[in-house]
Amino acid sequence: MIGYYFGDTGFVSQNGDSVKIVVPGNTNAVITLKLMYSGSVSVKLGSCSKLILSSLCQFIDSNQNVKYDCVAGEGSVFVHTANIQNSVQSHVAINNKLSNNCNSTLNIIAAHCKNAWLDVRSELCIKTSNKLNLLVLPENGSSINANLTHAHAGFSSLSQIDCAGIVDGASCKIDSMISVKEHARDAISSFRCRLININNSNISVVPALSIHNRDSDVKHDVSVQDIKDDALSYIQSRGVPRHEAAELFKNGVVQRMINKMGDAFGY
Amino acid sequence: MLDKSVAEEISERKKEPEWMLKLRLNALRRFNEMKMPEWPVPNLAEIRFDEINYYTPQSVKSSSWEKVPEYMRAIYEKMGIPAAERELLVGGSIAQYQSESIYEKIMKDWERKGVIFMSLDRALSEHPKLVRKYFSNAVKIDDNKFSALHYAVWSGGSFLYVPKGVKVGVPMQIYFYMKSKNEGQFEHTLIIADEGSSVHYIEGCSAPLYDKSSLHSAVVEVFAHNNSHVRYTTIQNWSRNVYNMNTKRALVHDNALVEWVGASLGSKVSMLYPCSVLLGRGAKSSSFSITLAPKGTVKEGGAKMIHLASNTKSIILSKSISLEGGHSVYRGLVKIGKGATNSSCNVKCDSVLIGDDAKTDTYPYSDIQESDHVQFSHEAKTGRISEHVLSYMRSRGIRESDAITMYINGFIKPVLEQIPLEYAIELNRFIQIELEDVDNVEN
Amino acid sequence: MLKINNLNVYIGKRHLVKDASMQINSGELHVLMGKNGSGKSTFANAIMGLPGYDVKGSILLDGEDITGMGIDARARRGLFLSFQNPVEIDEIKNSLFVRQAMKACGIAQELSEFKLSFINNLAKAGLDESFYSRSVNSGFSGGEKKKNELAQMLMLNPKYAILDEIDSGLDINSVKNAASIITSQVKKGMGVLLITHNPLISEFLNPDMVHIFSNGSIAKQGGKELIALIKGEGYDL
Numbered sequence: 027m028i029g030y031y032f033g034d035t036g037f038v039s040q041n042g043d044s045v046k047i048v049v050p051g052n053t054n055a056v057i058t059l060k061l062m063y064s065g066s067v068s069v070k071l072g073s074c075s076k077l078i079l080s081s082l083c084q085f086i087d088s089n090q091n092v093k094y095d096c097v098a099g100e101g102s103v104f105v106h107t108a109n110i111q112n113s114v115q116s117h118v119a120i121n122n123k124l125s126n127n128c129n130s131t132l133n134i135i136a137a138h139c140k141n142a143w144l145d146v147r148s149e150l151c152i153k154t155s156n157k158l159n160l161l162v163l164p165e166n167g168s169s170i171n172a173n174l175t176h177a178h179a180g181f182s183s184l185s186q187i188d189c190a191g192i193v194d195g196a197s198c199k200i201d202s203m204i205s206v207k208e209h210a211r212d213a214i215s216s217f218r219c220r221l222i223n224i225n226n227s228n229i230s231v232v233p234a235l236s237i238h239n240r241d242s243d244v245k246h247d248v249s250v251q252d253i254k255d256d257a258l259s260y261i262q263s264r265g266v267p268r269h270e271a272a273e274l275f276k277n278g279v280v281q282r283m284i285n286k287m288g289d290a291f292g293y
Numbered sequence: 294m295l296d297k298s299v300a301e302e303i304s305e306r307k308k309e310p311e312w313m314l315k316l317r318l319n320a321l322r323r324f325n326e327m328k329m330p331e332w333p334v335p336n337l338a339e340i341r342f343d344e345i346n347y348y349t350p351q352s353v354k355s356s357s358w359e360k361v362p363e364y365m366r367a368i369y370e371k372m373g374i375p376a377a378e379r380e381l382l383v384g385g386s387i388a389q390y391q392s393e394s395i396y397e398k399i400m401k402d403w404e405r406k407g408v409i410f411m412s413l414d415r416a417l418s419e420h421p422k423l424v425r426k427y428f429s430n431a432v433k434i435d436d437n438k439f440s441a442l443h444y445a446v447w448s449g450g451s452f453l454y455v456p457k458g459v460k461v462g463v464p465m466q467i468y469f470y471m472k473s474k475n476e477g478q479f480e481h482t483l484i485i486a487d488e489g490s491s492v493h494y495i496e497g498c499s500a501p502l503y504d505k506s507s508l509h510s511a512v513v514e515v516f517a518h519n520n521s522h523v524r525y526t527t528i529q530n531w532s533r534n535v536y537n538m539n540t541k542r543a544l545v546h547d548n549a550l551v552e553w554v555g556a557s558l559g560s561k562v563s564m565l566y567p568c569s570v571l572l573g574r575g576a577k578s579s580s581f582s583i584t585l586a587p588k589g590t591v592k593e594g595g596a597k598m599i600h601l602a603s604n605t606k607s608i609i610l611s612k613s614i615s616l617e618g619g620h621s622v623y624r625g626l627v628k629i630g631k632g633a634t635n636s637s638c639n640v641k642c643d644s645v646l647i648g649d650d651a652k653t654d655t656y657p658y659s660d661i662q663e664s665d666h667v668q669f670s671h672e673a674k675t676g677r678i679s680e681h682v683l684s685y686m687r688s689r690g691i692r693e694s695d696a697i698t699m700y701i702n703g704f705i706k707p708v709l710e711q712i713p714l715e716y717a718i719e720l721n722r723f724i725q726i727e728l729e730d731v732d733n734v735e736n
Numbered sequence: 737m738l739k740i741n742n743l744n745v746y747i748g749k750r751h752l753v754k755d756a757s758m759q760i761n762s763g764e765l766h767v768l769m770g771k772n773g774s775g776k777s778t779f780a781n782a783i784m785g786l787p788g789y790d791v792k793g794s795i796l797l798d799g800e801d802i803t804g805m806g807i808d809a810r811a812r813r814g815l816f817l818s819f820q821n822p823v824e825i826d827e828i829k830n831s832l833f834v835r836q837a838m839k840a841c842g843i844a845q846e847l848s849e850f851k852l853s854f855i856n857n858l859a860k861a862g863l864d865e866s867f868y869s870r871s872v873n874s875g876f877s878g879g880e881k882k883k884n885e886l887a888q889m890l891m892l893n894p895k896y897a898i899l900d901e902i903d904s905g906l907d908i909n910s911v912k913n914a915a916s917i918i919t920s921q922v923k924k925g926m927g928v929l930l931i932t933h934n935p936l937i938s939e940f941l942n943p944d945m946v947h948i949f950s951n952g953s954i955a956k957q958g959g960k961e962l963i964a965l966i967k968g969e970g971y972d973l
Contacts, residue, residue, distance in 0.1 A: 208650075223664040226631065233671065235655040240615075240646035240677045247672035248657075252664050681823040684786050687807035688817050689837035689892065696808075699836060703827025 044068070049075045051099065058082075064090045069106075073099040073125075081108045088114035088140075093121070100125045107133040107287060110142060119145040126152040126180065133287040136170055137163040144172040152180035161283040162191035162198060164227075169197040178206040178213040178242075187217045190283045192276050195225035204244065205236040213239065217246035222253060222279060295342050297321065300445050303348050307414055307448070310421060316429065320444030323435040330438065334622050334654060335562040335591035340536055345477040345508055347446045351393040361388075361396050385410040387467040389480060392448040400463075407456040408492075410465050413481050416452035423454065427483055431514035431542045431570075439510045439538045439564075443479050450480030450511070455490040455521075464493040464526075464713065469509075482513040486521035486549070493524040495713070498531055507535045509560075515543035517551050519573065524552040528716055530723070531560040533589065538564045547573030553580040553596065554711045556720050558727075561590055566624060568597035571605040571633075579608040581708040583720075586619030586651075587727055595625040595642075595657075600633040609640040612705050616727065617648025626658045627669060634665040644675040645704060647697065647728070698728055737761050738815070738896040738927055743793035745775075745782045752778045754953040755793075758945075760896060760927040765918065767938055768931045769966060770949030776931045777820050779949070780898045784817040785810050797896065812841050814895030818885035818902050825872040830884070833872050834891050841892055854891060860917065861886040862910055878905030886917060896927040903937040915940035938963045 043065040049055045051072030059067065059081045071077050083092060090113065098104045102125070110118055116139060124130050128151070136142050142164075148156050156176065164170045176185045189200060198221060206213040217233050233246045253275050261271035300317040329337055358366065385399035387410070394412035403410070409420065417424050434444045451467050469478060486492055498509070509531060517523050523543070531537055537560040543551040553567040569578035580596035598607035613621035623642045644653040657671055678700050686696035701724065709717050738760040745753035753775045760766050770776050782789050785807045794803045802810050825833070835850055845853065851868070858867050861883040873881050882902050889897055899918070903911050915937055922928055930937070938946075938960070946963055948956040956962060 223661060223667065226662070226664045229661040230659055231671075232656065232658050233673075234657070235653070235673070235675060237644075237646070237654070237675050238652045240649065240651045242646070242676045243679070244675040245673065246655075248659070248670065250659070250661050250667075250669040252666060252668075255666075679823070680787060682825050684807055685819065685823045685825070686833070686837075688784055688786075688811055688819075689833070689888065690808050690811035690840040691837055692808050692840065693806070695836070695840065699833075700825075700827055703825075703829075706827070 046070075047077070047079070048072075049077045049102075051075055060084070061092055062086050064092060066093045066095070069094065069096040069104075071096075071098045071102040071104055074101040075099065076103040077105070079104070079106045081106070083108065083110040083113060083116065083118060085113040085116055089116075091117040091119075093119045095121050097123045098125055098128045098130060101127045102129075104128065104130040105133075106131070108135070110134070110136045110139060110144075112138045113142065114140045116141075117143040117145075120147070122146075122148040122156070124148065124150055124154045124156060126154065128154045128156075130155070131157045131159070133159045135161045135163075135287075137161075139164070139170065140168040142168075142170045144170065146173070147175045147177075148185070149177045149179055150183040150185060153182045154180060155184040156186070158185070158187045159283060159287050160187070160189040160191075161280065161287075162189070162193070162200075163280070164191075164196035164198055165194040167196060169199070171199045172201070174200070174202040176202075176204045176215070178204075178210040178215065181210055182212045183210060184213070185215045187215075187219075188283070188286065189219040190221070190279055192222045192224065192279060193227040193229055195227060197228040199230045201232045201234070203234045203236065204246075206239050206242045206244070208238045211239050211241040213242045213244070215242070215244045217248075219248045220279070221250045222276065223250055224252060295321075295345070295347065295446075299347050303446060303448060306348075306350060307417075309417060312425065313417065316434065317445050317447075320434045320441050324438060324441035324445055327435065327438040327441055333564060333593060334620065335564070335593065337536075337562075340508060342442075347477050347479070348448055349392045349476065351390055356396070356398050358396065358398075384408070384461050384463040385465045387412060387451050389449045389467065389469045389478075392478065394449055394451075403461060406459050408459060408461060409452065409454040411452055413450040413452045413483060414448070416483075420452070420454075423485070424452065424483065427485055427514065427516055428481075429514075431516065431544050432512050432540050436540055440512055440540045443481070443510045443512045443540070446477070447479045447481045447512070449478075450482045453482075453484045453492065453494060455486050455492045457487045458489045459487075460490060461492040464495045466495040466497070469496065469498040477508045478511070479509075480511050482511065484513070484515045484523060484525070486515075486517050486523045488518045489520045490518075491522035493526070495526045495528070495716070497528045497716075507531075509535055509537045509539070511539045513539065513541040513567075515541075515551055517543060517545045517549035517576075519547040519549060521546075521549045522552075523550075524554065525567075526554040526712060526716070528556050528558075528712070528720065529560065529563070530558045533559065533561050533587075535560040536562045538562075541565070541567040543567075543569045543578065545569055545571050545573065545576040545578055548575040549573065550577045552578070552711070553582070554708070555580075555582040555594070556708075556712065557582065557584045557592055557594055558720070558723060560592070562592075563590075564593045566593075566595045566597050566626075568599065569607065570599045570601065571607065571636075572601055574602050575604045576602060577606045579610075581610045581711045582612070583705050583708045584611070584613040584621050584623075585724060585727060586613065586615045586621040588616060588618035591620045591622065593622040593624055595623050597626040598628070598638055599626075600629040600636045600638065603632065603634045603636065605633055605636045607638045609638070609642070610707060611640075611642040612708050613642075613644045613653060614701060614704070614724075615644065615646050615648075615651035615653050618650045619648075620652040620654075622654045622656070623673075624656045626660075627671075628660045629663050629667055629669065631662045633663050634667065636663070636666075637668040639669075640671040642671075642673045643704070644673070645701070646675070646677050647701075694729065698725055701728060737796075737798060738929075739796040740783060741794045741796070743779065743782060743791065743795070745778050746790040746792075747778075747788065752952050753782065754951075756949075756952075756954050758929075758947060758954070758957075760929055762895065762927050763922060763925045764927050764944040765922045765941060766927075766929045767941070767943040767946045767963070768929060768949060769933060769935070769946065769963070772933060774949040775952040776933075776949050777900055778952075780817060780820075780900045780929070780931055783898060784815065808840070811837075811894075816889055816892060816894035816897040818882070818889060818897065818899040820900040820904075822873050822881040822885055824874045824876070826874050828872050830870055830872050831868050834888055837888070838891060843892070854887070857890040858884075858887045860890060862913055863887060879907070879910060882906060882914075883910070886914060889921075890917070894926065896929070897921070898929045898931065900931045901933070902930065903932055903934060908936075911937050912940055935963050935967045
């Protein structure tokens with residue numbers, strides 16, 4: 027089923043579907059997608075348009091692949107929240123091509139999934155601003171593999187990546203590459219990743235940078251640690267039993283990220 | 294030409310035991326089998342292995358400075374070796390000229406305490422059991438293609454053994470000089486710090502400028518036994534046509550500490566990732582480095598910290614400066630294995646870009662497999678010196694070039710503080726000269 | 737005399753300062769007031785020669801045309817700017833920075849003499865000894881940064897000082913203190929242009945002239961009575 031969407035609407039995919047979303051220039055749209063099977067989603071935003079897209083990926087079977095190809099026209103605003111839940115062996119690929127003066131925010135939550143692969147690629151042009159907020163909650167032997175690529179190809183582009191997660195007896199691999207091309211001067215980029223490691227999880231984070239223009243301002247910081255004893259003790263000292271204290275702490279991590287994302291699904 | 298005969302000739306000339314010849318031939322075989330790595334940024338295909346001069350024996354071997362030929366003495370005078378000795382600033386010196394050492398001296402006091410410091414060639418014949426026990430145990434022959442080449446044609450280098458409980462209060466130093474074009478220098482350094490001992494080892498390198506490239510592929514193995522402390526400082530200032538690919542590894546036992554301090558200033562291409570394997574409980578290691586990438590160079594640097602036991606701690610601090618047309622690369626690996634509870638690793642890698650066409654890449658790998666009281670952090674800052682910072686300094690009357698110099702001095706200070714004062718001053722001067730060469734970056 | 741003639745400042749196509757002229761003689765205190773966004777800081781930054789602006793018009797310092805000169809050249813000729821948002825420099829110690837700046841401006845001092853002098857001036861500005869060895873503005877509160885600017889001004893002793901919102905972030909006692917420092921420097925012959933959007937500091941000062949900036953141009957010029965007018969009726973004159 028292929029359709030064009032304009033205005034408030036929702037759509038539920040069938041097997042092997044391709045969904046096409048076209049938002050004309052100078053238009054605002056709010057669209058909700060519920061994806062239960064593999065398929066592809068193509069999004070095209072006209073110049074100066076605005077799209078708030080919410081995707082709920084709740085695949086029924088295992089081994090489902092979804093590929094998003096998004097092209098945002100000049101001056102457009104694109105907010106995409108992708109919620110990946112309860113899936114087994116899922117692959118989600120998101121490809122964002124952002125034109126000049128675009129403002130894009132991509133929020134991704136991956137929870138209760140057994141083995142998820144995430145591939146996010148963003149290409150930024152002149153004065154483009156791109157934010158990526160990623161929350162991962164793999165647990166009990168599952169794994170999440172995220173590959174994040176941000177290429178600054180135009181001047182005065184901005185990318186802000188914020189990853190947080192609780193890895194509980196699971197495995198988490200985050201590979202990020204931020205590249206600033208030679209002609210992309212005045213690029214600003216920050217990458218932040220905070221992961222809590224519980225129950226002997228396996229964590230690998232590679233925040234790679236390739237900066238080929240000297241007028242850049244790039245920062246990154248990564249921290250991987252378990253829940254600190256003194257934080258737990260402090261909470262316990264107020265009467266909360268230890269395991270509840272741990273839950274409180276974990277909730278705090280999740281809540282901070284959800285607030286950042288704007289609570290798109292009331293999770 | 295690089296074939297069996299080169300390795301055989303070296304072994305024969307040095308009158309080496311059978312096991313060493315076998316090791317060389319094995320290494321050569323592995324070198325020919327192994328593929329050139331594809332991941333490095335610099336173009337390694339430019340290295341012509343068949344054109345390198347692998348071994349240039351020296352007929353001068355002396356423990357008396359006066360007996361060393363004048364022209365050789367002049368080179369090392371410039372580097373300050375004899376002066377340092379005269380003023381008892383060092384515990385021992387070795388000067389290596391091309392493939393072999395031409396001067397070695399250890400101060401009597403330390404010799405009496407049982408410290409052994411001599412060229413590795415000599416140690417192989419005078420302390421064969423000790424050398425055989427440790428040689429190639431930290432860095433395996435086929436760790437990488439360049440270490441394989443090294444083991445096939447190694448010559449020169451030093452052997453340092455510090456007995457139990459001996460704390461050597463002054464540094465041991467070694468200086469390398471590559472004389473001719475197409476020369477290869479493959480020294481092997483073996484440092485053994487027995488239980489409770491401590492020592493500081495400094496190496497400095499230099500070579501004049503030639504057209505053809507030279508290759509420096511050294512291997513450093515440090516064995517830090519329980520409760521020992523080894524600090525290894527390298528000040529590298531090879532000329533702009535040297536390929537500098539070294540493999541340095543330390544095996545750190547219970548409660549021992551190994552510190553890597555490095556300043557990589559010269560060479561055309563450098564690939565240096567000192568590695569510490571924290572084998573024992575409470576083992577600690579740090580790596581502090583400054584990398585300067587002037588025009589036309591690709592300088593890779595970084596560190597590898599592998600935590601295999603509990604209560605281990607490591608720090609990596611890397612400061613790189615890419616000048617106009619230079620490319621610096623940080624490549625690091627932090628691995629915290631299962632069972633390494635209560636361990637921490639903190640990495641800070643900052644990179645500043647000065648001048649047009651300056652580039653920098655960062656590839657920090659981390660692999661954490663233990664959660665119990667493990668803390669890992671990595672932070673990095675990359676980019677030009679902020680416009681606001683420069684304007685602020687200039688608004689107080691400071692000229693732009695002086696402002697850049699002041700900033701760079703502050704930028705490298707945390708690493709510079711780890712380097713002995715005399716070397717730090719020289720280093721600072723050198724960096725200053727390099728910065729002066731940069732054209733005015735603004736207006 | 738610091739003479740600014742028909743200064744026009746542009747950022748790209750935006751015309752932020754329009755035909756602004758003023759004359760600050762040695763020993764005079766001028767106050768420049770205006771709404772947020774009226775162009776006051778842009779005016780100050782352009783006079784100092786900060787990058788990012790296209791400037792038309794001329795700036796003469798004691799007869800010399802400094803309009804085309806670099807920032808540091810202007811500073812060495814006796815011009816000082818106290819920034820609205822002083823930048824933090826982790827890498828450089830406050831003491832080293834100020835000593836280098838003084839050297840660049842031709843003021844040579846023995847280390848011991850310098851240390852005494854700087855600690856003394858820090859105290860005058862309201863900062864304790866610890867600020868001597870801290871990194872420049874690193875981790876300083878807004879008010880502490882302003883006090884650090886004042887201390888630097890006292891050390892460099894410029895001919896003309898432009899103080900951009902030196903009073904913001906300061907409590908009333910610190911504002912009084914800043915005002916008294918300014919008054920005493922003016923008496924000693926410094927020409928000062930004080931930029932502020934808060935009439936409070938002017939209570940403690942006796943300006944020779946008050947300029948009101950509005951929408952990039954100097955809308956009104958007069959004496960201290962202008963300040964009272966602003967206090968009463970706001971900036972819409």
